[in-house]
Amino acid sequence: MRNILAFIVRFHFLLLFVLLEVVALAMFVNSTYFQQSAVLNSGNVITGKFYTSASNITGYFKLRRTNELLxxxxxxxxxGSDLSFLKTDSTSFWKKDTLYRQQYKYVIARVIHNSVGKRNNYIMLDKGKRFGIEKDMAVITPNGIAGTVISVSENFAWVMSVLNKHTRISARIRKNDQMGTVVWNGIDPSVGTLTDIPAHVKLSRGDTIVTSGFSNIFPAGLMLGTINDFRVEQGEHFYLIPFTFSVDFNSLDYVYIVKNLMKEEQDKLMQTTENQANE
Amino acid sequence: MNRLVFQNIIRFLLLVLLQVLLLNKINLYGYLNPFVYILFILLLPFETPGWLLLVLSFITGFTIDIFSGTPGLHTAATVLAGFARPAVIKLVGEREEYDASMYPSLQNMGLKWFLTYTVILVFLHHAALNFLDVFSFTEFFRTLLRIIISTAFTVLFIILLQYIIVSRKGKR
Known part of the structure; x- marks a missing residue:
């Protein structure tokens, strides 16, 4: 016993270091994917309030640009609204009826914390559970998409920015409807990468990339960016396509959180199909 | 002794605010991420006991983590820097005439000593931080470049801060 005590006293520096480092790494590993640790969620209240008051001040500097965008x-x-169309035919009329059912709802939120410089970037919004925000909702701006909600507290939401290692967005090239996947390779916050486009497809610079709408999260046809450059690496069958994001992630202010009203139904269908396949 | 504690608490608060409100927003082409808050660990007195050094490193890293939404990332890197500090001080060369309140600052130790000390610890901290953040070695050279550039900027910033503090003290 005395020996153990002597050992601990002798190496207390090293032991404490190992202990603290293990605690830190455990926190890190458990939260890399989805930042749902209890510590962070309770921390959300404090940091949320702090960032709200900070962004109340910095928000003024972006007013002009925000207004312009809006x-x-x-x-x-x-x-696109009915009011800008002149009725040319008095016998028939067009009305929204049961043929159309609302699939997406939008909630306005403000960005109160944001980063672009890290390999994995996250955004904090000032709306949470109280406004019906849930995990896996899309976050978009007038210019394109910004990220996905990954955890919510009562008043705040954490969003995984598109500028993240774990980002995989199902996308399509508007001109020829080719499907691909958007990822971010972690250097330039204004440049993303489109992959999985087969090498035989004809591309040109300036082609528009939009969301495919296949993910249950993002509505179809939202702008992602325009193609900068494209090349096929040796021995590959797919293009590597760097493209410029249409969103300036560095100046996010007001965003919309998109609620897919039919997500539950879609998820359920997918799950039952998968279950059947597994049986 | 009380004054020393007070001084360090103020330094802690100022550096955390500087980091969270200003420096976390700096980003140039994805390569430049200065983390100046590490200066708090650098400037703790020589006589800080080992366990306190580690605990303070943990608290500092954790505070930054809370504000950056990256649990464990800064904590792990800062604890590593705190652990390495005594060894680095030994490596760079100790002086005999410490008193309890003396701390390794630029005006106490001279530019050459302080620069070596800072570069080693900041590099260690930034390396741990960036490799953990990327969490793979596949982007090794890109990450290394990011580490080197960020380290250079952090060190520059720390040296400038030290000169500002010196000149202010000179006026008194």
Missing amino acids: SIENAILRQ
Whole structure:
């Protein structure tokens, strides 16, 4: 016993180091994928309040740009609304009816914490459970998509930014409907990578990449970016396509959280099919 | 002794605020991420007991983690830096005439000593941090470049901060 005590006293520095490092690494490993640790969620309240007051001040500096974005979006929406169409035929009329069912709902939120410099970046929003925000909802901006909600507390939501190692977004090239996957390779916050496009497809610079809508999370047809460059690495059958994000991740302010009203149904269907396949 | 504790608490708060509100937002082409909060660990007095050094490193890293949403990442890197500190001090060369309140700052130890000491510890910290963040060696050289550039910037920032503090003290 005395020997053990003597050992602990003698090597207390090393032992404490190992202990603390194990605690830290355990926290790290358990939270790499989905940051749901109890520590962080209770920390959310404190850091959330802190970042809210900080962004209340910095928000003013972005007002002009935010307004510009919103008015551009308004113009686009106004253009599509019934009011901007002149009725040319008095005998028939068009009305929204049961043929259309709402699939997506939008909640406005503000970004109160954001980073772009790390390999794995996360965003914090000022809306949480109280506004019906749940895990796996999409976060988009007028310019394109920003990320996916990965955990929520009462008043705040943590979002995995597109600028993350774990990002995989099902995408498509608008011109020819070719399907691919968008990932981020971790250097430039304005450049993403589109993969899984077969090498025989014809591409050109400036082609638009949009979401495919196949993921149950993101609505179809949202802008992701435009192709910068494309090449086929030796011995590969797929293109490597760096593209410029349409969103400036460094200046996110107001975003929409998208709720897919039919997600549950889609998930359930997928699950039952998978279960049947496994049987 | 109380003054020393007080001084370190203030330094801790200021560095955390500086890191969280300002430096965490700095990013150039994805390669430049200064983490100046490590200066708190660098400037602890020479006579800080080993266990306290580790516990303080843990608290510092954890605080930054809470604010960055990266549990364990900064904690692991900072505890490693705290663990390495006594060895690095020995390596760079100790001086005989310490008193309890003396700490390894630029004006106490001179530029050459402080620069060597800072570069080693900051590099160690940034290396651990970035490799943990990427969590694989597949992007080895890209990560290494990121580490080197960030280290250079952090060290530069720390040296500048030290000069600012010196000149302010000179005026008093």
